Amino acid sequence: MTAESVMASEALGLAQHEQDLVETLVLDHSRLVYRIACSVLRNETDAEDATQETFLRALRYRKKLARIQDPKAWLARIAWRVAVERHENKIRAADADPPDDTLVSPVAGADRLLLEEERGALLDRLLSALPEELRDPLVLLTLEEMSPREVGLVLDISEAAVRSRAFRARQILRERLLALTSPRK
Amino acid sequence: MEPMDQERELDRWLDTALTTRGRIEPRAGLEKRVLARLSAESHFAKPHWLRWGWILFATATTLWLVVWLAWTQLSIPVAPVAKSLPSPANASGTAPAARLSGVQATHPRNLADVRRLNAKSGAGASQRISPARSETFPSPCPLSEQEELLARYVRDFPERAVQVARAQTELRKQDEREMALPRPDTASTDLDQ
Numbered sequence: 001m002t003a004e005s006v007m008a009s010e011a012l013g014l015a016q017h018e019q020d021l022v023e024t025l026v027l028d029h030s031r032l033v034y035r036i037a038c039s040v041l042r043n044e045t046d047a048e049d050a051t052q053e054t055f056l057r058a059l060r061y062r063k064k065l066a067r068i069q070d071p072k073a074w075l076a077r078i079a080w081r082v083a084v085e086r087h088e089n090k091i092r093a094a095d096a097d098p099p100d101d102t103l104v105s106p107v108a109g110a111d112r113l114l115l116e117e118e119r120g121a122l123l124d125r126l127l128s129a130l131p132e133e134l135r136d137p138l139v140l141l142t143l144e145e146m147s148p149r150e151v152g153l154v155l156d157i158s159e160a161a162v163r164s165r166a167f168r169a170r171q172i173l174r175e176r177l178l179a180l181t182s183p184r185k
Numbered sequence: 186m187e188p189m190d191q192e193r194e195l196d197r198w199l200d201t202a203l204t205t206r207g208r209i210e211p212r213a214g215l216e217k218r219v220l221a222r223l224s225a226e227s228h229f230a231k232p233h234w235l236r237w238g239w240i241l242f243a244t245a246t247t248l249w250l251v252v253w254l255a256w257t258q259l260s261i262p263v264a265p266v267a268k269s270l271p272s273p274a275n276a277s278g279t280a281p282a283a284r285l286s287g288v289q290a291t292h293p294r295n296l297a298d299v300r301r302l303n304a305k306s307g308a309g310a311s312q313r314i315s316p317a318r319s320e321t322f323p324s325p326c327p328l329s330e331q332e333e334l335l336a337r338y339v340r341d342f343p344e345r346a347v348q349v350a351r352a353q354t355e356l357r358k359q360d361e362r363e364m365a366l367p368r369p370d371t372a373s374t375d376l377d378q
Contacts, residue, residue: 022223023220026219026223027216030211030216030219031210031211031215034209034211034215035207035208035209035211038209038211039206039207044209044211044212047209047211048211048212048215048218051211051215051219052218052222052223055222055223056226059226119198119201119202119205120202120206122202123199123202123203124206138203139206142203142204142207143207144204144207170199173199174192174195174196177195177198177199178192178195181191
């Protein structure tokens, strides 16, 4: 145990076993929590804030930490809720424009859209156009740490539903990409 | 490009994009920052009884202070001071004896009362709060134009001011001496007439 963690635990006023649990949670899952937040918020600063908020919320249940069966899924679920709440607040605050239906820049051609630097932006736009119940399982499944079972625990749906929804989402994405890359008539 | 090849290309593109999207790395030291934030927000972890204990302690201390201050203020002997405060008649500087009418004061029995009253007033004079005399302590008011000019002159030329003051004093004393002397001229003229 490092000196920093000892100081932190003293400041938190935690018992030894609680302190160990919190520290283990942070060390093991902070990266996953960050990635979940980033997959929703698409902004590093917001994602880090959401990560810290997730652990702060988790700390409220420090007395029950020892009884939690699957801490990873539990944290992932909190992180997902925090990120979604923040995302909704952000949209509400910014009064953001609805996603563009055309998805095609009038200047850039289809070939240019497939360039490396625009891949992420194009995928984000395609994903944002998906229905929420299809998008969420696919987004969470893209995180390498998350299994379909854990995604199901986060979204409160069955593992089979996760797989089928992700498959349908992926099909829709392919069709839209195909429509973008095929020559216009 | 064949349709099959195109679809395969699209699948590959989609796989790569999704994988890249899910591999976002946080800045180095995320765990340390999270632990630091958790320790900074230590109030989340403080036991409730400790927080309530502090709140109760602070409230009790404040209440005790308020009560003590109120009690201290009430216990100050206000009444005797109020009695010794000068009445409008007193404020004009008249002694209690002077308030008695002339007839009453000339009566032997009343004279004794007056002496007793005078003795009492003399004894209580040190305790009495006498009003400030305006001729001794004039109320602060801005200087007039002439006074300001005089003050400036004294400030700028102090030696000359002293000389002038002395000269004026000498002149006034000389006038007083002359006025005090008998006038031989007028006496002789009276005799002549």
